[in-house]
Amino acid sequence: MGKRIVVKIGSSSLTSAEGGLNRQQVRFFADEIASLHAKGYQVLLVTSGAIAAGFRRLGYSSRPKLVHEKQAAAAVGQALLMEAYQEAFIASGITAAQILLTRPDFSNRSRAQNATRTIEELLKQHAVPIINENDTVAVDEIKFGENDSLSALVANLVKADGLYILTDMDGVYTGDPRKVPDAVRIERVEVLSDELYRIAGGAGSSVGTGGMRSKIEAARIAMQGGVPLFVGQVSVEGDLQSAVAGNGKGTYFASSLHSLSAKKHWVGFLSVPQGRIIVDSGAEEAMLRKGRSLLPAGIVAAEGDFHPGDVVEVMNGDGRILGRGVTHYSAWQIKAIAGLSSEEALKRVDVVRVEVIHRDQWVSSTIVKEASSYE
Ligand SMILES: Nc1ncnc2c1ncn2[C@@H]1O[C@H](COP(=O)(O)OP(=O)(O)O)[C@@H](O)[C@H]1O
Numbered sequence: 001m002g003k004r005i006v007v008k009i010g011s012s013s014l015t016s017a018e019g020g021l022n023r024q025q026v027r028f029f030a031d032e033i034a035s036l037h038a039k040g041y042q043v044l045l046v047t048s049g050a051i052a053a054g055f056r057r058l059g060y061s062s063r064p065k066l067v068h069e070k071q072a073a074a075a076v077g078q079a080l081l082m083e084a085y086q087e088a089f090i091a092s093g094i095t096a097a098q099i100l101l102t103r104p105d106f107s108n109r110s111r112a113q114n115a116t117r118t119i120e121e122l123l124k125q126h127a128v129p130i131i132n133e134n135d136t137v138a139v140d141e142i143k144f145g146e147n148d149s150l151s152a153l154v155a156n157l158v159k160a161d162g163l164y165i166l167t168d169m170d171g172v173y174t175g176d177p178r179k180v181p182d183a184v185r186i187e188r189v190e191v192l193s194d195e196l197y198r199i200a201g202g203a204g205s206s207v208g209t210g211g212m213r214s215k216i217e218a219a220r221i222a223m224q225g226g227v228p229l230f231v232g233q234v235s236v237e238g239d240l241q242s243a244v245a246g247n248g249k250g251t252y253f254a255s256s257l258h259s260l261s262a263k264k265h266w267v268g269f270l271s272v273p274q275g276r277i278i279v280d281s282g283a284e285e286a287m288l289r290k291g292r293s294l295l296p297a298g299i300v301a302a303e304g305d306f307h308p309g310d311v312v313e314v315m316n317g318d319g320r321i322l323g324r325g326v327t328h329y330s331a332w333q334i335k336a337i338a339g340l341s342s343e344e345a346l347k348r349v350d351v352v353r354v355e356v357i358h359r360d361q362w363v364s365s366t367i368v369k370e371a372s373s374y375e
């Protein structure tokens with residue numbers, strides 16, 4: 001692996017269940033990063049913990065649930081978090097820099113370019129960019145909520161050589177080890193499978209948010225962006241170096257051979273879907289396994305009010321989201337042609353092309369192999 005890496009540290013590694021920052025842990029991680037920095041690595045840190053660090057100080061007895069309460073807690077906690085990191089990094093002579101991002105900072109081209117330029121300049125000056133979601137302004141529909149996906153998008157944005165998602169478990173197990181005692185660790189993942197999504201559960205602690213599920217989603221984003229990743233634990237001195245060297249306590253994910261085009265990356269990870277199209281099992285099979293476009297015959301129904309050119313989610317009859325794509329039909333046009341042959345559909349509505357979603361504008365939400373084989 002090369003020398004530009006993104007390290008993500010979760011709330012569960014930095015804070016206690018009762019709320020409040022564990023400064024010793026902050027110092028520990030800063031020292032681990034400093035020793036890589038001293039070896040010439042460019043390190044970007046994506047850190048969670050603002051809400052968990054701030055809620056008690058603000059007077060809540062447990063992690064708040066309502067959005068505006070979490071935002072208020074984050075406003076307090078983010079300052080505490082940065083203060084602790086600044087102090088810890090200064091001890092190693094490293095300048096830390098705060099960067100707060102929201103989803104539009106990735107999806108809007110000029111904002112993404114601005115963020116990239118700032119990050120490149122910080123790295124050039126040997127600083128460590130410390131990134132978190134801008135919790136106080138992120139509105140619900142576009143919020144990451146957990147930082148796993150954010151860290152994967154950052155890794156793709158800066159074309160990192162590796163992403164290291166650190167958590168309180170030493171890897172992805174065949175079941176949540178807190179609930180399945182005989183679960184075993186998965187050492188290496190070459191291709192994501194439905195099985196992996198099934199075994200990855202939610203958060204194990206009261207401060208963590210995404211659990212293993214959001215780490216698998218982050219893996220999908222990074223792998224398809226061409227970035228290999230590690231999900232695991234760094235708990236004693238030297239663990240981060242071992243992880244970077246390839247013998248860490250965790251699970252390694254290979255990057256996909258064919259990374260997604262910029263357009264597909266936007267459709268799959270950055271767009272905000274405007275509605276849903278529900279498809280039958282034949283269409284599901286054609287789209288997921290055979291890399292085909294979605295045709296009117298496979299459509300069951302449409303939900304939401306969307307227009308041609310919008311991004312929509314595609315769902316099967318069991319309520320499972322299969323992926324996202326750009327629709328060439330509006331919601332009402334879809335209602336008029338659902339289940340019809342292509343020939344019949346073209347007689348009923350005036351559209352530019354018969355495919356409802358073309359395979360070139362579609363990203364499957366599960367299996368990397370199929371998704372990238374469409375390229
Ligand atoms: N298959 C699995 N393998 C390992 N951990 C799992 C699995 N499924 C669920 N988990 C849970 O995910 C938790 C880590 O996620 P989370 O609490 O969100 O941490 P963080 O704050 O570090 O992001 C673990 O503590 C564990 O209980």
Ligand SMILES: N[C@@H](CCC(=O)OP(=O)(O)O)C(=O)O
Pocket residue numbers: 009010011012047048049050051052074132133135145146147148207208209210211
């Ligand atoms: N941006 C939020 C992240 C919330 C969170 O708990 O994320 P994570 O620990 O990565 O599951 C914060 O700093 O509190």
